[in-house]
Amino acid sequence: MFCYQCEQTAKGEGCTVHGVCGKDPRTAAMQDLLVHVCKGISMYASRAGRLGKVDKDIDAFILEALFSTITNVNFDYQTVADLVRKGLQLRDRAREVYERACKDAGKRPENLEGPASWSPPTDNEGLLAEAESISVKKRILERGADVAGLEELVTYGLKGAAAYADHAMILGVEDEELYGAFSEVLDYLAEEHSPNELVEMALRVGEINLRAMELLDRANTKAFGDPQPTRVRITPVKGKAIVVSGHDLKDLGELLRQTEGKGINVYTHGEMLPCHGYPGLNRFDHLVGNYGGAWQDQQREFDEFPGAILMTTNCIQKPRDSYRERIFTTGLVQWPGVRHVSDGDFSPVIAAALKADGFEEDGPERYITVGFGHGTVLGVADKLVDMVERGTVRHFFLIGGCDGAKSGRNYYTELSQAVPDDCLILTLACGKYRFNKLEFGEVDGIPRLLDVGQCNDAYSAIRIASALAEAFEVDVNDLPLSLVLSWYEQKAVAILLTLFHLGVRDIRLGPSLPACLTPSTLNVLVREFDVKPISTPEEDIAAILGA
Ligand code: SF4
Ligand code: SF3
Numbered sequence: 227m228f229c230y231q232c233e234q235t236a237k238g239e240g241c242t243v244h245g246v247c248g249k250d251p252r253t254a255a256m257q258d259l260l261v262h263v264c265k266g267i268s269m270y271a272s273r274a275g276r277l278g279k280v281d282k283d284i285d286a287f288i289l290e291a292l293f294s295t296i297t298n299v300n301f302d303y304q305t306v307a308d309l310v311r312k313g314l315q316l317r318d319r320a321r322e323v324y325e326r327a328c329k330d331a332g333k334r335p336e337n338l339e340g341p342a343s344w345s346p347p348t349d350n351e352g353l354l355a356e357a358e359s360i361s362v363k364k365r366i367l368e369r370g371a372d373v374a375g376l377e378e379l380v381t382y383g384l385k386g387a388a389a390y391a392d393h394a395m396i397l398g399v400e401d402e403e404l405y406g407a408f409s410e411v412l413d414y415l416a417e418e419h420s421p422n423e424l425v426e427m428a429l430r431v432g433e434i435n436l437r438a439m440e441l442l443d444r445a446n447t448k449a450f451g452d453p454q455p456t457r458v459r460i461t462p463v464k465g466k467a468i469v470v471s472g473h474d475l476k477d478l479g480e481l482l483r484q485t486e487g488k489g490i491n492v493y494t495h496g497e498m499l500p501c502h503g504y505p506g507l508n509r510f511d512h513l514v515g516n517y518g519g520a521w522q523d524q525q526r527e528f529d530e531f532p533g534a535i536l537m538t539t540n541c542i543q544k545p546r547d548s549y550r551e552r553i554f555t556t557g558l559v560q561w562p563g564v565r566h567v568s569d570g571d572f573s574p575v576i577a578a579a580l581k582a583d584g585f586e587e588d589g590p591e592r593y594i595t596v597g598f599g600h601g602t603v604l605g606v607a608d609k610l611v612d613m614v615e616r617g618t619v620r621h622f623f624l625i626g627g628c629d630g631a632k633s634g635r636n637y638y639t640e641l642s643q644a645v646p647d648d649c650l651i652l653t654l655a656c657g658k659y660r661f662n663k664l665e666f667g668e669v670d671g672i673p674r675l676l677d678v679g680q681c682n683d684a685y686s687a688i689r690i691a692s693a694l695a696e697a698f699e700v701d702v703n704d705l706p707l708s709l710v711l712s713w714y715e716q717k718a719v720a721i722l723l724t725l726f727h728l729g730v731r732d733i734r735l736g737p738s739l740p741a742c743l744t745p746s747t748l749n750v751l752v753r754e755f756d757v758k759p760i761s762t763p764e765e766d767i768a769a770i771l772g773a
Contacts, residue, residue: 227251228363230741231382232297233714234632239741247298248544255357256306257295259346261381262360263313264291266341268412270320273336275406277327284323285405287316288412289395292388294558297715298521298541302560307350314348340416369418375742376424377415379719380431382742384411386720387435389473389539390442390682392558396476397445404441407434425750432727435720439685443600446475450506453599453679458502459515460663461589463491468579469517469531471495471524472538473680475507477556481536482510484572490533490579493517495524496541497656500679503597516594520629520659528553532586534579536572540715541656552578594662598652598676600689606672607690610650611697614706618670619650621771622694622707624687625661626654626678627721628714634737635660638712641763642666642675646771650674652690655681657712684721688728703731708770710734710760726755736760 227249230240234247244250249257271284291309294300321342328335346356358364365374391404411434414427447453468490470478478501482492491514494501499516501507518527521541528535528549535553542561545553554575556567565574603610613619623645625638635657642661645651651666651674658677666674678686695702711733713719719740725733732755739748739759751757760766 227254228361229254230362231378231716233628233630233738233740235741238738249301250303252354253301253303253306255354255361256303256310258357258361259310259353260291260295260306260313262341262344263310263317264288265412265416266344267313267317267320268409269338269340269342269416270317270324272406272409272413274320274324274327275409277324277331277333279323279327279330280402280406281319281323284316284320285402285408286395287313288405288408289388289392290558292385292408293392296385296389296540296717298543299539299558300560301542302562304350304562305560307353310353311348314346317342342416371744372421372746373418373424375744375747376421376428378742379723379740379747380411380415380424380427382716382719382740383428383431383435383723384408384720386715386717387431387438389717390435390438390720393474393682394438394441394445396474397449399441399445399448401437401441404434404437407437421747421750425747425754428723429727431720432723432725435724436685436688436727438720439682439724442682443685446504447599447601450475450479450504452505452601453500453503453597454505454508455595455602456503456508456597457593457595458494458499459591459593460517461515461592462517462585463514464585464588466490466579466582466584467493467531467533468536468575469493469495469528469533470498470536470538471521471542472540472557472559473497473682474538474557475501475504477536477538479507480570481572481575482507482513485512485576485579486510488576488580490576491585495527496521497680498538500596500677500683503599503679520656522629522631532583534575534582536567536575552582554578592663594677595673596677596679598673598678599683600678600686600693603676603678603686603690604693607693607697609670609672610694613670613672614698617648619648620646620706621649622652622705623649623770624652624654624691624707624709624711625657626652626681626684626687626709627657627712628681628718629656629659629712630714630737632737635712637736637760637763638710639664641710641766644763644767646767647674650676652676652678652687654678654683654687655718681717681721684724688724702728708732708734710736710766712736713740726751731756733757734760734766
């Protein structure tokens with residue numbers, strides 16, 4: 227196997243024997259094949275789309291397939307193999323749609339090769355035998371590390387955007403034009419391009435992701451209201467319990483509905499924390515609080531959790547035997563042997579919660595505040611502008627992104643603590659667990675730490691930055707705002723590309739840089755966007771505030 231799509235990749239170079247995440251070589255191979263088959267489908271679907279013909283099932287499959295290959299989503303070899311087979315069938319269907327569209331338009335269909343005409347044996351072993359010929363390693367050897375790395379960067383960004391578009395689609399907010407853009411990019415990736423062209427395409431993926439995040443923002447707020455500043459209990463409440471992890475608001479809403487009146491308390495975990503800010507979710511009294519920290523602490527935390535566990539998206543880790551009977555997956559997330567809820571009926575989760583002990587007593591009351599989405603922050607934009615003009619607020623730090631297990635992430639804790647008292651911190655995504663339970667106080671009645679939400683709420687942060695730029699009548703890059711980001715998986719890559727697409731410069735990124743970026747690609751990014759690796763908290767703060 228060869229996979230270097232996430233930040234914890236082995237030796238910072240690539241997982242070659244077994245994924246550090248737990249992904250085995252067969253699943254890794256099937257995921258590569260799944261991306262390959264998506265390219266084949268897209269070669270037809272993009273051409274059919276240009277002739278005005280789309281197929282909703284094909285669009286949905288591409289989103290789900292890409293999402294399934296994101297780090298820590300689907301570890302189940304058999305499910306991924308089934309997706310490859312389904313993809314091959316849909317590719318035939320895409321070809322038919324394309325040929326019909328050509329006929330209607332009086333055009334001769336192109337004779338497409340590569341992924342469009344790939345015809346492997348369809349049993350598992352036959353598919354696996356094909357994996358080597360389409361592997362990243364092979365492309366590195368044939369096309370060089372710069373080109374293959376940039377192709378992967380584009381692919382990772384698209385995977386991240388697919389996750390957000392899929393969440394929006396599940397909530398009924400769709401956009402055919404956006405889905406067409408996914409096919410166009412995958413079709414583009416079926417052929418070789420120069421590094422410069424690929425950098426352009428990476429920015430296009432950033433634009434696609436912006437649209438995906440905008441749709442998801444609309445979907446979440448339409449379904450559950452605008453996030454409001456909300457106090458969230460971070461200690462247990464006596465009684466039976468279910469903890470819900472991942473990113474899927476719809477699943478949490480459904481679980482809350484199904485557990486109403488059953489004497490079970492529901493807790494958020496990881497990236498579900500911002501759900502407390504949504505009125506449509508917070509209205510359930512039995513959504514009692516947030517449990518634990520970021521995803522990489524789950525094995526210890528779930529071990530200690532005396533109830534049932536529901537994983538709705540990434541990031542699942544290999545479950546310990548101690549909680550294997552109490553953990554469930556739903557949606558696209560799967561782990562071999564873990565019970566999967568595929569029909570929206572959470573009765574098995576509820577039964578497991580009732581069987582478990584639950585918390586024997588209340589923990590000491592402790593709270594944090596979430597819910598500072600663009601609706602709330604823009605509501606006080608005038609006040610923020612006034613505070614900057616009066617000198618009460620000197621600078622805004624956006625410290626956001628993924629958390630992870632590797633060392634070096636203490637930087638983000640130390641950075642947040644070193645931010646001077648006259649500066650505000652905006653945060654989003656699961657990296658916030660490095661500091662979101664610390665006390666930051668207030669400036670003029672505004673909390674110094676503003677939790678904007680999940681990783682997809684980078685959209686909110688972009689709206690806030692744009693509004694401030696407008697109010698100050700300056701470019702976003704001239705705002706008293708600095709972005710210090712942490713990345714782990716492909717959604718963070720998508721967000722980074724969105725920021726590049728918007729022309730945001732001077733981003734600090736850590737704890738390490740993506741392994742797919744070669745020194746020459748990095749040079750391009752540094753030249754164009756002045757992106758830089760994190761240094762030490764002291765040096766970075768001095769550089770930011772001294773600038
Ligand atoms: Fe390794 Fe990350 Fe790929 Fe998992 S997703 S195999 S940890 S690079
Ligand atoms: Fe975290 Fe997985 Fe990326 Fe949604 S939960 S930010 S790592």
